Amino acid sequence: MQFASDNTGPVHPRVLDALVRANEGYAPGYGADELTRAATARLRAVFEAPEAAVCLVATGTAANALSLATLADPWSAVFCSRSAHVQEDECGAPEFFTGGAKLVPVDGEGGRMDAGALRAAILAEERRGVHGVQRGPVTISEATEWGTIYGPDQVAAIAAVARDFGLPLHMDGARFANALVRAGCSPAELTWKAGVDVLSFGGTKNGLMGVEAVILFDPQRAREFELRRKRGGHLFSKHRFLAAQMAAYLHDDLWLDLARRANRAADRLAEGLVATGQAELVHPAEANMIFAHWPRRVHRTLFAAGAQYYLWEGTLDGGPEEAPLTARLVCDWSSPPDAADRFLAQFGS
Amino acid sequence: MQFASDNTGPVHPRVLDALVRANEGYAPGYGADELTRAATARLRAVFEAPEAAVCLVATGTAANALSLATLADPWSAVFCSRSAHVQEDECGAPEFFTGGAKLVPVDGEGGRMDAGALRAAILAEERRGVHGVQRGPVTISEATEWGTIYGPDQVAAIAAVARDFGLPLHMDGARFANALVRAGCSPAELTWKAGVDVLSFGGTKNGLMGVEAVILFDPQRAREFELRRKRGGHLFSKHRFLAAQMAAYLHDDLWLDLARRANRAADRLAEGLVATGQAELVHPAEANMIFAHWPRRVHRTLFAAGAQYYLWEGTLDGGPEEAPLTARLVCDWSSPPDAADRFLAQFGS
Amino acid sequence: MQFASDNTGPVHPRVLDALVRANEGYAPGYGADELTRAATARLRAVFEAPEAAVCLVATGTAANALSLATLADPWSAVFCSRSAHVQEDECGAPEFFTGGAKLVPVDGEGGRMDAGALRAAILAEERRGVHGVQRGPVTISEATEWGTIYGPDQVAAIAAVARDFGLPLHMDGARFANALVRAGCSPAELTWKAGVDVLSFGGTKNGLMGVEAVILFDPQRAREFELRRKRGGHLFSKHRFLAAQMAAYLHDDLWLDLARRANRAADRLAEGLVATGQAELVHPAEANMIFAHWPRRVHRTLFAAGAQYYLWEGTLDGGPEEAPLTARLVCDWSSPPDAADRFLAQFGS
């Protein structure tokens, strides 16, 4: 009954196999090896972007912060949703890497950024010369921190607003695969064809050990990114081991397969929760995360039975037993069906 | 004939095995797992430092820059040797992470920092209030970038100068194991007992895939380090896979064994070079690196035969065939004896 | 009819006289002169704070940003009101000087920060270790950007919340004099006695040419402030000319006299506006600024007649003539009574 996070699960065996296979003899360091070339080519093919620049890093925070630093000036406003990982969960990494840009939260439903709210937020920034921060990049999360997704049209709507003001669009795709398989379109359609300039393409939450690819659809920005990556301590000397993971991830569509498994596990769990009659979904579970509430009493039972997940709102102590508390449940590719069954069984007991 | 760098070689099989073993089921993220606890305990035992704080990161640049940022103020002078990795090879990472500290090169022999020169350099900084940068941390590399080492007395001599001015001492131990087995003392004797406050304890160049441990002998500094690590994008969510590498590294003294192999390979190669009568060592090869010069003509032959190493001074073209050019040769734990033999054979041909 | 800003008015003649008198012969640079000593002593006396450290700078942005940088870590949340100058009008200076802290807007009435909202905002920040930014300093503006003030009890209420969490309190007193003469208490009562740790004590908006004093009631923080000031390019070599202004400002209570004049001018104008029956105050005019709305038609008339002020909400074009638009009117010590009369006369025409 492990639903704490998609970073607590194991690495997929084919990824480990790839690491073992990559460990043959010598290979040039810092990304000059064959495996890196192959992973780059594969990513370009998957995204139908033969010119795109690809840079691998090991953490999502690095991918996002380096991307935003490349797109923003130190005096930029960076428009993000209120619950964005860059705003809430990176200890100010974007501020650090950009040299002090200001994140401006934009409202929206279900963890998404609303295109109209974005336009209003951009218009509200600096009309007076140099006194305020200057309009800068827009960043959205796909899937969002609330487990919802943007369809390609929704991405395009955000991109259209950004383009109206000449602002670049970044996508934090820590759970890109989960969003993509739900959206039912191509990787290109959900990114550059919809107007995304730079994508943090996540792997770590979907079966890798620790690799994210930053895809810069405009390769002009790549040199700056590479300098920032090195200077940020994020350029790996034994780079082949990042590349090997990414190559295995893309091979035979493993990434899509793993995302589908995670989403299906979330779907089944969400349906089961609703079927108990005691739980209510806060948002539709569109990716691999469920936000739902049910009585404090049932949370108590679940934790006592060893279930692992986060209370997103409320605490176990300090209120009536029937009061609803919001939980976050995350499924990953390895979530076993019987874990959901055992979890749901607690509702009946 | 692969002597380009100790980061081009493979990962030791026992390290890969450890990754596979670590991949069992779920584990809490961000370092709250059992493997991290075990690796920390093991490092404390190895360094006889039960109170020390241990933080794992994936690159040497991260280890060094985060360490210096924790020890320095933005307005600090950071005293380092002229050839230090932090000065020459990190694209300004220390300046970035510290918020703009100034690295002050200090002279010395063989890549080392001279204690007297350090005292002079410290005395030369800011005697006039706020006009110049302020005296800050001292950092030395063990082994140095020129393949020499500091014995415990030499470390203590540097530390004594730093202490005279109340300045902390950092050690960049990217090749700490290679230095230690040559110095023939205990890890504690080469570090905190000699006056080192913070150690970047390298693993990547000695058989790991990508793990360095920062050991803060004064755990008071750990909280700041941890915040900087997170903010720098260097806190791994699937942290167990860093810990598993480090644990395997320390288990049964694998780290010492690998370092001895690398040093022995370097020793044999150095002796062989001298024996050719055509090569001359620039510095004694005390760790796993050799700096030596021999005629341009011979370099040409070696490269033609497929040898891989860096010309440290001079270029293949543009001078007399008999002119000496300096090479850097690096051995690692996996350097096969016959590679050295084939390399040396080129001198006779 | 000049009500654009209190930085468009002239310098008080006694301040200019002081500059001329200060221009006698030689004086040591960088604040080691007699005038600086005298101004410091005078500020300490005025604030009944004999131990306080005093640092002069030339702009309000420098005073605020250097203060916050001294109180915050790069990974801090800085709690400010939504309309704070540091948030809206300094082009990210606090983010720059702190090394990337995150400003967290806190709600409240009339441009003030509400103590309860502050507590909620602090509680909402980081309960999870290192993932989010860490709770840091609180900053309030006295008077606020909406022309209201905090009485000493209101300052104390904010300070009490900050103290509950061990957080320091900064006051942006760009219009401190205007607030003080309205509050009717002593400088000490409105600052350190109420719990303020660091004050940006403004002079530029109240008759000086360009001087603000940062008063650090805890002098322990002064050394860091001084280094940041120098490093920020804000330490003046001919420092006596900053000190001379500040000394003249405090001499014979000139600062209080000028603030009273400005406030009285604002009072009269506010009363006159209300009396027209066409204008409505958005907030009570407690300092030297008025926020009021009246019909677009009247704005048009006023601008045509040469009145100078900012439309704070709405634009001259694009709506019905009777629609109310909000204006900001600022009075300073030099605002002539007849300007208000002429201004008000436009309402009748």
Add this chain to the structure above:
Amino acid sequence: MQFASDNTGPVHPRVLDALVRANEGYAPGYGADELTRAATARLRAVFEAPEAAVCLVATGTAANALSLATLADPWSAVFCSRSAHVQEDECGAPEFFTGGAKLVPVDGEGGRMDAGALRAAILAEERRGVHGVQRGPVTISEATEWGTIYGPDQVAAIAAVARDFGLPLHMDGARFANALVRAGCSPAELTWKAGVDVLSFGGTKNGLMGVEAVILFDPQRAREFELRRKRGGHLFSKHRFLAAQMAAYLHDDLWLDLARRANRAADRLAEGLVATGQAELVHPAEANMIFAHWPRRVHRTLFAAGAQYYLWEGTLDGGPEEAPLTARLVCDWSSPPDAADRFLAQFGS
């Protein structure tokens, strides 16, 4: 006998008069006033650069650090002379404003940067991709910190090297006027015609209260400079008082007149020193500063008699009475002839 610094002297009366005259009624803030327009036009005329952008700031450190930040990337090497003010006397302001660039000292005679040494220093930086900092702007001081100057040909020689590598050239002209009147050429010839891209045009050390103009001969860079100025807290609200000083400085060539006076005072003092037979010039006194050495015994006499200047090398105590110690003597426009006479008289006593 006041020779401590050219920032300890008084402001020229015509500058004070200009401040008084500027204090008439209202003027728009932040540089939108008529005086700023006039000062800008005058500077463009003086420099025969009708397109140049002009930005006023109040300190030399601000002028230099903002200029370098505009020209450099955070990962840049900034090439400067070993004794440059930016390297030695600004508490790391360039590092702070650039976001962590690395200052690379270049050798030369008499405080100048040698063109050949510059070429070598540039060539020595980063030939290996992203591992080291990247080649960035060159900055020279005119006059130098050792009281020597670059003639236009010498500036052009430096500029030619910079241009070979596509690097911009900044000139720290804190004592530009002193250098110019000695060089005997036009302001344009000593700057943009010789290849200077951005000039910090000093006024504070030559009779102003606190104003430096940054002249960007390529106005494309101006917008970034202005944002950095605001964000750095260096944009003055009552900007007319900076402009008034600068206008007075240029009016009727006051700036050249004051520089000539300072240089003449230095010339006479230097000649007098040599004539004593006890003093020896360390460098030719080409601007308004003298570096000379004479016996410790005579220093003792001079200080006892109330002379004010800095010992640049050596200390009063701790050596033989006849040992030579180096002094720095600075003259400014107000240095009275009899001060030099009284100073020299101590040598005979």
